[in-house]
Amino acid sequence: MSILEMQNCNVFYGKAQALHDVSIIVGDGEIVSLIGRNGAGKSTLLKAIMGLNPIKSGTRKFEGRDVTNATTEMLGRSGIAFVPEDRRIFATLSVDENLRIATVMGRKGPWNLERVYNLFPRLKERMNSRGDTLSGGEQQMLAVGRGLLTNPKLLLLDEPTEGLAPLVVADLIKAMELINAEGVAILLVEQNLKVPLKLAKRQYLIDNGHIRWSGKTDELLAEREKIEALISL
Amino acid sequence: MGMLLFLLAAGLTLIFGMLRVINFAHGSLYMLGAYLAFQVVNVTGIFWAGLIAAPIIAAVVGALMERIALRPVYNRDHVYQLLLTFGFILVIDEAVRILWGLEYKQMYPPELLSGAIEMFGSSVPSYRLFIIGFGAAVSAALFFMLDRSRYGMIIRAASGDPEMVRTLGINVSLVRTGVFSFGAGLAALGGAAAGPLFPIELGMGFNIIIDSFIVVIIGGLGNIRGAVMAALLIGMTRALGYSYAPSWVDFLTFILLIGTLILRPEGLFSRKGRTA
Numbered sequence: 030m031s032i033l034e035m036q037n038c039n040v041f042y043g044k045a046q047a048l049h050d051v052s053i054i055v056g057d058g059e060i061v062s063l064i065g066r067n068g069a070g071k072s073t074l075l076k077a078i079m080g081l082n083p084i085k086s087g088t089r090k091f092e093g094r095d096v097t098n099a100t101t102e103m104l105g106r107s108g109i110a111f112v113p114e115d116r117r118i119f120a121t122l123s124v125d126e127n128l129r130i131a132t133v134m135g136r137k138g139p140w141n142l143e144r145v146y147n148l149f150p151r152l153k154e155r156m157n158s159r160g161d162t163l164s165g166g167e168q169q170m171l172a173v174g175r176g177l178l179t180n181p182k183l184l185l186l187d188e189p190t191e192g193l194a195p196l197v198v199a200d201l202i203k204a205m206e207l208i209n210a211e212g213v214a215i216l217l218v219e220q221n222l223k224v225p226l227k228l229a230k231r232q233y234l235i236d237n238g239h240i241r242w243s244g245k246t247d248e249l250l251a252e253r254e255k256i257e258a259l260i261s262l
Numbered sequence: 263m264g265m266l267l268f269l270l271a272a273g274l275t276l277i278f279g280m281l282r283v284i285n286f287a288h289g290s291l292y293m294l295g296a297y298l299a300f301q302v303v304n305v306t307g308i309f310w311a312g313l314i315a316a317p318i319i320a321a322v323v324g325a326l327m328e329r330i331a332l333r334p335v336y337n338r339d340h341v342y343q344l345l346l347t348f349g350f351i352l353v354i355d356e357a358v359r360i361l362w363g364l365e366y367k368q369m370y371p372p373e374l375l376s377g378a379i380e381m382f383g384s385s386v387p388s389y390r391l392f393i394i395g396f397g398a399a400v401s402a403a404l405f406f407m408l409d410r411s412r413y414g415m416i417i418r419a420a421s422g423d424p425e426m427v428r429t430l431g432i433n434v435s436l437v438r439t440g441v442f443s444f445g446a447g448l449a450a451l452g453g454a455a456a457g458p459l460f461p462i463e464l465g466m467g468f469n470i471i472i473d474s475f476i477v478v479i480i481g482g483l484g485n486i487r488g489a490v491m492a493a494l495l496i497g498m499t500r501a502l503g504y505s506y507a508p509s510w511v512d513f514l515t516f517i518l519l520i521g522t523l524i525l526r527p528e529g530l531f532s533r534k535g536r537t538a
Contacts (some may be wrong), residue, residue, distance in 0.1 A: 079429055105431035117426045119419040126415050133412060134431035257367055 030059045030093070032104075032183050033078065038087030040077050047073045047175070048238045051087075055183060055214050060205075062217040062225035065235035065260055071218045072114055074235070075185045078216070079111045080104050098129075107136055110176035114187040114218075116168040118175075120161035124152055127160055127171055132233045133179035139181030139211060145174040148204055166197035173204065181215045190224055202227060226250070236260040264497020265397025269452035270470060271489040272404060273445030274534040279421040279484030280441040287469030288449050290358075295320050295348045295418030295450025296462045297358055300367045302455075307373035316355065316454040317447040324446025328439045355464060364464065369457035389458055396455065400448075401490050408486060417441060421484065476515060480522045483528020491531045 033055040040048040048070050055061045065071050073197040076082040078089065080101035088097045091107060099107070118213060121125050128142055149170040155163065164173060169189055176184055186205070190198045210213055219225050225232055225246075232249050234242040234256065240248075241259050250257055270292055277285050298319050299312035306312075329352060335342045370376065370391035378385040408414035416437060420427045424434045453466075460466060477496050481488025496515060503511035522530055 081425060081429070101425070101428040102431050102433050111429040113426070119421055119422055121418050122415060129412075130415055130419055130427070130432075131430050133416065134433075147376070159482055163469075167489045175430070192294075 030213055031055065031090075032057045032092055033216070034088075034090040035078060036072075036076075036088045036090070038077060038089070040082050041085055041218055042073075046238065047082075048077065051238070053216075053233050053240065053243070055216050057182075058212045058214050060209050060215045060229045061076060061231045061233065062219060062229040063233045063235055064129060064219055064222060064225055066220060067089045067150060069235045069260070070185055070238040071235060073238075075111065075113075075187050077216060078104075078185060079109060080182045081111075082188055085225075092165075102134070102246075105179060106136065108136055108180070108182035109185065110179050110181035110183070111177045112172045112187060114191070116172040118163065118168050118171055119207055120159065120162040122160050123157050124160065124163070124167075124171060125156040127166050128152075128174055131175045135179030140177045142178070145177055148207065155156065163167070165202075166193050169197070169201065169202075173201070173208075177208065177213075178187070181213060184208065185216050185218075188219045188220065189217070191220070192245070198224075199240045222249075222253075225256075264391055264501075265401075266452045266456050266470070267473055267477050267497055268397055268401055268490055268493035269448050270453070270474040271481065271493050272401070273448035273475055274483065275478050275484055275486055276448075277442055277445040277487045278478070279334070279486075280417060281286030281328075281332070281438055283336075283347065284340075285350075285445070286347040286440075286471070287327075287354060288343065288445070288474065289467030290351045290354035291324065291446045291467075292450035292453040292456070292470060293296050293462075293467035294354055294358060295322070295453025296369075296444070296457045296466060297362055297367070298450065299454035300369050300462055301362075303369060305333075309370075309458075312369075312457070313454045317339055317451040320450030320453075321443045321447035325439050327423075327446070328442035332442065333350075333435070333438075345480075346491035351467075355467075358465060368464040369462060371458040388444050400451070404486065405456070408537055413440075414433070433511070473515070476519045480518060480530055482532030485529055485532050489530050492529075526535055 031054045031101060036052050038048055038051045039046065052169060053063070056081055063071055063074065073082060077084055080099060084097060088095060090096065091104070091109065096104065097105070113178070119130070120128065128145060132142070152170055152174060155167060157159055160171070173186070173189065193201070202224065205215060217225060217229060232244065232246060233240055236259070242256050270288060274285060274288050277283060295316045298316035302315045303309055304442050331346055332343070335346055360449040372379050375389040375392050379391060408417065415434060416427065420434050420437050428434050471497060477489055477492045480495065481490070481492035496518065499518060502510055503514050
């Protein structure tokens, strides 16, 4: 069973077409990654999935239901969580409030404040600090924790390890594995293969708004150089 | 006077923070509040009924204004929103003129508060003292709501990043309606409370809206805490000015405004990134 199915999606910024006939599938509880250079259309696709970029033509299915016309808030409530590239922590809210706001309309489920604080103990230490006083790593943990508290079935992660120290990256990878082990599917967007090769079983390679290649991780490894050249990594 | 200014400025600044709209019609909602309170008191004979009913009715009017008129122009240039709220002034003023006519209306403080109290050798009308206490209570409640409640948390978050709030499943357009409606209610509460202090007339909204804008700018656009401080500052300045240099009152007010704009255009009481 697939949790998310985007079929032949075309997305425009004004008159410029940003995504061309993009189709991707994320299976139930699966980790899939989407890899491409800067400006290839990765974030555009995540925003389109979350309903933040309008899909001009094509369909979006979530858990088998057609939700092409659903609004962002409906998608959020039905179990998609978005962890954006620039984290978008609420600057004037405390760490604790940044987490609690996700529980207001979020689904009921296994994730609660206590479990998120256990997953990221650093957040607990800083629970009363304002959002805009956090370091990059703390912001990333908070963005992931906030997403988790909506109890999603699918987590959209946009370059979660970008610009972070190796130790923090290792922590985040561990956290992603743990989250996935609980049955949450993850669509991971990255600019390079490092983290995707570690976590994902299937990969999509995107360039210039087109999906150039998709397949299993070992297939990618077998012809790595040829495929990397395809999307000019 | 300072407390009335605060009620208006708080609503203005909340609406600006959340909707990015400068509501020129805020003074008209204040006036509408005074007329509504007058009407309710006239029918029921109970002052408190007017004080409660006026903001509720105005909040409904505000919600309709936001839903029907304002919502379609959010994505347009600011000029459209300014023109629209300016249009609200004309509509509300005209409606008030048709409903209540041109002559002054008079409201009286409730019997309980109609006396005066001896303080520091002068006698102070007890209704004025009530307004000070009432305003302080409302501002405390407002702070509590914004800082501690779930609604305040959502308003603060959505003032900063509405899109991200939507991804969490929260209906931000409903929040916008709520905030506009609440701001309209606060303005009408100010108008209702002002009823026994000033004659109720068509121009009453215009006089106070100028001062409210000054308060909002001195406090920092979108900054509620700043609005309280600035309302007190302007209120005190005007009160002292009336006692010692009556002809200089407006001059002093505008000196404060111009000084703020030159020295700290982001507002005297603003902190980086604060939105509520």
